[in-house]
Amino acid sequence: MQYRKFGKLDKEFSALGFGTMRLPVIDGQDANVDEAAAIEMMRYAIDNGVNYFDTAHPYHGGNSETVVGKALSGGYRDKVAVATKLPPWEVQTPADFDRLLDEQIAKLGCGHVDMYLLHCLQWKWWPMLRDMGILEWLEGARKDGRIAEAGFSFHDNVDIFKEIVDAYDWAFCQIQYNYVNEDVQAGTEGLKYASDKGLAVIVMEPLFGGTLASPGGAVGEIWSEANLDPVDTALQWLWNKPEVSLVLSGMSDMQQTRANIASADRSGVGSLSAQAAETVERVQAKYGEISTVPCTKCRYCMPCPTGVEIPQNFEYYNAALTFEGNARSLHRNLYVAQRDEQKAAACIQCGLCEEKCPQGIAISSLMPVVDKELS
Numbered sequence: 001m002q003y004r005k006f007g008k009l010d011k012e013f014s015a016l017g018f019g020t021m022r023l024p025v026i027d028g029q030d031a032n033v034d035e036a037a038a039i040e041m042m043r044y045a046i047d048n049g050v051n052y053f054d055t056a057h058p059y060h061g062g063n064s065e066t067v068v069g070k071a072l073s074g075g076y077r078d079k080v081a082v083a084t085k086l087p088p089w090e091v092q093t094p095a096d097f098d099r100l101l102d103e104q105i106a107k108l109g110c111g112h113v114d115m116y117l118l119h120c121l122q123w124k125w126w127p128m129l130r131d132m133g134i135l136e137w138l139e140g141a142r143k144d145g146r147i148a149e150a151g152f153s154f155h156d157n158v159d160i161f162k163e164i165v166d167a168y169d170w171a172f173c174q175i176q177y178n179y180v181n182e183d184v185q186a187g188t189e190g191l192k193y194a195s196d197k198g199l200a201v202i203v204m205e206p207l208f209g210g211t212l213a214s215p216g217g218a219v220g221e222i223w224s225e226a227n228l229d230p231v232d233t234a235l236q237w238l239w240n241k242p243e244v245s246l247v248l249s250g251m252s253d254m255q256q257t258r259a260n261i262a263s264a265d266r267s268g269v270g271s272l273s274a275q276a277a278e279t280v281e282r283v284q285a286k287y288g289e290i291s292t293v294p295c296t297k298c299r300y301c302m303p304c305p306t307g308v309e310i311p312q313n314f315e316y317y318n319a320a321l322t323f324e325g326n327a328r329s330l331h332r333n334l335y336v337a338q339r340d341e342q343k344a345a346a347c348i349q350c351g352l353c354e355e356k357c358p359q360g361i362a363i364s365s366l367m368p369v370v371d372k373e374l375s
């Protein structure tokens, strides 16, 4: 495993961190984590050098923290740093800061949290938390030992990102970043800005939630011609950058875990080949031509009050537009096969999902478009 310096801290972590938002589940139920499989994957990762684990209060319907805690029992806890996050949407008063952190430490059974993040900071949550005294509270929680380092994860534009970076002596931040998001959210500008200020920068959604993993159509052809693995190349593209401290991957099975650890073993600044860099540029240009909905299936928009399966509808829509031939009709059929309340057509345009979408997708206005295209 390759290890990288973590910003201004006197710490090094594995190039690859384990994101626990996309653990294996039973019967397709997001909250029903396949614990045995997930624990086997997590322990395999630790045994092979991964020493950073990222979870959060809402992942897998609240069960991700519990499963991470189980995986880290039996002597694994001391080998890794555990990161979890304060969910701003669960905060009504400042008293909730303590309540949530104490609940999380109890669920994780980890004694203390090494890396505590303010989750999903954006225009709405940042001023709310700041005005409730979150920065003073973080100082207190560090002093009493419940957390070691404070950071934030981010989904908004680069101006708000810079404002937050400058507001506190953060140890680290976490941004959505990959080769199709260079100018999205914090983007390359934010990556360099935070890194220059000494923050460690953790990358999330390195494969854009899996979208970059197995592209079909014209993009797939570019990868085939180049004879390169889209997953390995996307990860190496990130590790090639000195400003990236750690790449989190939400691995969903053992095969992905093994593959991404092998990729991390080969990683390093300056190790991306010229051919790989040139292929990424061709793929970027092609994705620019095929513009679809930037949904990463993070499921922050869920649950929908009327039961619409928002990420699934966007997945079928994007696939139907991007791919050709059988794949296109397959995704139309998948859309039609959903229960009526799951289909885009059942959207009542209440807009609750849009307040929670980190990508700022105009979900309510897109749902009729999706239905028209696929039904």
Ligand SMILES: NC(=O)c1ccc[n+]([C@@H]2O[C@H](COP(=O)([O-])OP(=O)(O)OC[C@H]3O[C@@H](n4cnc5c(N)ncnc54)[C@H](OP(=O)(O)O)[C@@H]3O)[C@@H](O)[C@H]2O)c1
Pocket (backbone or CB within 6 Å): 018, 019, 020, 021, 022, 054, 055, 119, 120, 153, 154, 155, 174, 203, 204, 205, 206, 207, 208, 209, 210, 211, 213, 231, 248, 249, 250, 251, 252, 255, 256, 257, 259, 260, 296, 298, 358
């Ligand atoms: N704080 C926040 O606001 C926030 C938001 C998003 C994510 N995160 C954190 O960041 C972590 C990483 O983000 P992410 O989960 O979106 O990462 P990602 O790497 O962009 O997407 C993960 C998905 O990529 C696919 N994948 C991964 N490795 C693969 C491989 N070797 N071969 C083929 N497919 C592969 C899998 O999709 P399939 O299962 O479909 O095959 C997997 O579920 C999350 O798990 C979470 O811990 C935080």
